[in-house]
Amino acid sequence: RNYTELHQKIQKLHQVYSHLPTWLQGVLLRNGPGMHTIGDTKYNHWFDGLALLHSFTFKNGEVYYRSKYLRSDTYNCNIEANRIVVSEFGTMAYPDPCKNIFAKAFSYLSHTIPEFTDNCLINIMKSGDDYYATSETNFIRKIDPQTLETLEKVDYSKYVAVNLATSHPHYDSAGNILNMGTSIVDKGRTKYLLFKIPSSVPEKEKKKSCFKHMEVVCSIPSRSLLQPSYYHSFGITENYIVFIEQPFKLDIVKLATAYIRGVNWASCLAFHKEDKTWFHFVDRKTKKEVSTKFYTDAMVLYHHINAYEEDGHVVFDIIAYKDNSLYDMFYLKKLNKDFEENNKLTSIPTCKRFVVPLQYDKDAEVGSNLVKLPTSATAVKEKDGSIYCQPEILCEGIELPRVNYDYNGKKYKYVYATEVQWSPVPTKIAKLNVQTKEILHWGEEHCWPSEPIFVPSPGAREEDEGVVLTCVVVSEPNKAPFLLILDAKTFKELGRATVNVEMHLDLHGVFIPQNDLEDETE
């Protein structure tokens, strides 16, 4: 395969047309796995693919498309060797020992933690005026949001003791990043760290990066020292951080010996269906964890939707599964032509609301439900003082949820998400009203829409005043993919911009308003 040729093709700008609201100016920037074959080698899992960034630029009523592979160290090493030389989630690979920056992986006998990949394929994070491609290892990669060029690599572990970090950070009202990571360096003290990256540095230290000012906000010890939980996101409210310690766990001993055993990282993750799922609430002001033990049954979740406080309760909405079959669905050998028939999810994504009474009557009787809000979610006091929570089901079959971020941490109404049935590929997008459970849909035959992103209109007064953007891949041959713009209120189409090149199925992204972009030099 001639990669040089492919790169040239995808770097070309493609002008496309549509009728758009005039205020919609900026860049929709998205990330996801793009290249799964290198030379004669193939990745095993969809989440392994080399990151491919793509963007839609809205400028004076026109839309321009471009895409570019993230030039990570992983990408460069693989392309140079013309084979996969860096391990990913579902593929174990062995480096060229002599000319490789991943040489540390070879000294695995003396290091517990292998050197991870910087193939940041999951999401985009905003740090001050800068943008980073993110994944779940200790590396993030700065990118230029306009040219999609790859810039410096940042190693979180140089600043705080994390080996893994989520690709779904949160932002406070001042634009500071709040993220969580797991520290497995010191096996006796495995813990989850909540850390903060300031949005700017003091004027006199202008040469320093925001990362030099990173700080640990608090740490939560792992229930199991050798098996910390895996987590893909977390929630925040005005006063609390919501962290779910699920029984889908990473086995540190397995991780440390994966290279010698020749197995992938995915095999170091296991779902313990007999365990419980523990909820942690950290007070953002005092940085102390709420001491009451709140738990629910075993489950697996990737995405938090939103969380807020109401009358002494923390309400949080998530997308949960009965088991970890989701990860298994994305093995590429299963994603063949007949996957829609052959690859049924054994557990459907379910949108669940938990309502947790942080301030409850301490004299309440054992066995009583402590939830005082109108919901079918319960929280029952047990003999030992712990509280067993059961959710209210909001709906089934949605994934890749997004909300109007101005309502993040606050009482809210709307979730925008993709809709999946019993297959991992979304066929519709949905707008769910979490208060009434009413749902609006958009779908068209052979269309596979991406995570929908809500963009508020200027001066919007209502939560759903704005547009929803989704990239649509068309499964029918010779039909072009497109960007779809929906009115967020009605879910009616406002326009579409057709792309004349192939477009890949992606994961997550951001919309960057024109005002947040540095002036373009044409």
Ligand SMILES: CC1=C(/C=C/C(C)=C/C=C/C(C)=C/C=O)C(C)(C)CCC1
């Ligand atoms: C490389 C690597 C990892 C990669 C995880 C990835 C790539 C997860 C992707 C998750 C997605 C896309 C979820 C969507 O809901 C681990 C297991 C953290 C740990 C070891 C090293």
Ligand SMILES: [Fe+2]
């Ligand atoms: Fe995600």
